[in-house]
Amino acid sequence: MVRGEDIPDYDAIVIGAGLTGIYQTFLLDQEGMKVLGIEAGKDVGGTWFWNRYPGCRLDTESYAYGYLASSGIIPDWNWSENFAGQPELLRYANAAADAMDVRRLYKFQTRVTAAHYQQRENVWKVTRDDNEVVTCRYLISATGPLSASRMPDIKGIGSFKGESFHSSRWSTRQDGSQDSIDFTGSGVGREADPDRSSFWRKARADGNQLLRNLQQGLRSSRRYREEPIQEVTPTGIRTSERDYDLDVVIYATGFDAVTGSLDRIDIRGKDNTKLKDVWADGPTTYLGLQARGFPNFFTLVGPHNGSAFCNIGVCGALQVEWVTRMLAYLRQKACRIRNPRKKPRTSGQTRFTRTLRARY
Numbered sequence: 001m002v003r004g005e006d007i008p009d010y011d012a013i014v015i016g017a018g019l020t021g022i023y024q025t026f027l028l029d030q031e032g033m034k035v036l037g038i039e040a041g042k043d044v045g046g047t048w049f050w051n052r053y054p055g056c057r058l059d060t061e062s063y064a065y066g067y068l069a070s071s072g073i074i075p076d077w078n079w080s081e082n083f084a085g086q087p088e089l090l091r092y093a094n095a096a097a098d099a100m101d102v103r104r105l106y107k108f109q110t111r112v113t114a115a116h117y118q119q120r121e122n123v124w125k126v127t128r129d130d131n132e133v134v135t136c137r138y139l140i141s142a143t144g145p146l147s148a149s150r151m152p153d154i155k156g157i158g159s160f161k162g163e164s165f166h167s168s169r170w171s172t173r174q175d176g177s178q179d180s181i182d183f184t185g186s187g188v189g190r191e192a193d194p195d196r197s198s199f200w201r202k203a204r205a206d207g208n209q210l211l212r213n214l215q216q217g218l219r220s221s222r223r224y225r226e227e228p229i230q231e232v233t234p235t236g237i238r239t240s241e242r243d244y245d246l247d248v249v250i251y252a253t254g255f256d257a258v259t260g261s262l263d264r265i266d267i268r269g270k271d272n273t274k275l276k277d278v279w280a281d282g283p284t285t286y287l288g289l290q291a292r293g294f295p296n297f298f299t300l301v302g303p304h305n306g307s308a309f310c311n312i313g314v315c316g317a318l319q320v321e322w323v324t325r326m327l328a329y330l331r332q333k334a335c336r337i338r339n340p341r342k343k344p345r346t347s348g349q350t351r352f353t354r355t356l357r358a359r360y
């Protein structure tokens, strides 16, 4: 409940218990703030909790990705592979969560559905799918750049009588040995390739030629067909060539990347303005961490903050540390939100967004 005055239930709410979210929750707790983490999944791990398909692994090197090991949270951690697989990454997330003792700060199996800024009280009112409403001064999203899975818009998709799911919701019943399985989209086939890691290292050096090699390799090494899907039927899939009878259909159709997980929350700032509307023609941010009109809201590994161009295990952690220092400073100086006396001719956000758009 909003108490009608300036005292929120929590100093900060962190949405997400991936590697970024658990580190943020930990550091704010260490700063003596009252923090609540909210996570849709059953436990910590984020990307590495959800994506469990065979062959799922890093394509950046483990030791460079594993900031929580190299920065001293779990100093004894030893990677068993140069490009760690999902089971090891999930163990890594769990070991870090144990060391930081953050699970006690989380509400799991709970999704944030809305977050509305209350101008008068200067608090965020956060609505959860268990119908609870909680308030906080600082709202921090760590909802992941690749966590909003995207299903394709194919005729008849709901009619299939067998088992079907997105690759990021891999069914643990599937070991792929018995049933006939169809991968819709080619991403999972690519990610399940045992040579994927070395492939991607080389691919960075010479993208186009290697992409052609990959496509060639897939064609020869797998039952991969270039046949446009016309519809999903109760018994399988109809392509331009024929009908396939299938037990399982797996949608490897990717994610609504970066802004997708934020779009799925009804986020409203000052004057009830929707973030989704403000970003309708592309995100506008300051340093990729804040958006004008959404005070005290920080978007970790969100748009514009380099997540698409860097090793997220490290970039996410550096953003977490920056936000922690910022919030500690605001508290220490007892800073309050004030409307500027003079409206700047060009805001920092406009300059920042303009510069980014000109470069990328």
Ligand SMILES: Cc1cc2nc3c(=O)[nH]c(=O)nc-3n(C[C@H](O)[C@H](O)[C@H](O)COP(=O)(O)OP(=O)(O)OC[C@H]3O[C@@H](n4cnc5c(N)ncnc54)[C@H](O)[C@@H]3O)c2cc1C
Pocket: 015, 016, 017, 018, 019, 020, 021, 038, 039, 040, 041, 045, 046, 047, 048, 049, 051, 056, 057, 058, 059, 060, 065, 110, 111, 112, 113, 142, 143, 144, 145, 146, 147, 191, 261, 264, 265, 300, 301, 310, 311, 312, 313, 316
């Ligand atoms: C298959 C795959 C391979 C990848 N490989 C690499 C790699 O090699 N190198 C690299 O740098 N990055 C890689 N990434 C990107 C990866 O997402 C990041 O490295 C990193 O794990 C992101 O961590 P995060 O904590 O920011 O987000 P995530 O791990 O995505 O965690 C976000 C969490 O927020 C939760 N959440 C979202 N919305 C809500 C809501 N409304 N309410 C409650 N909870 C919510 C989700 O359930 C999720 O658990 C890969 C991603 C995938 C999918």
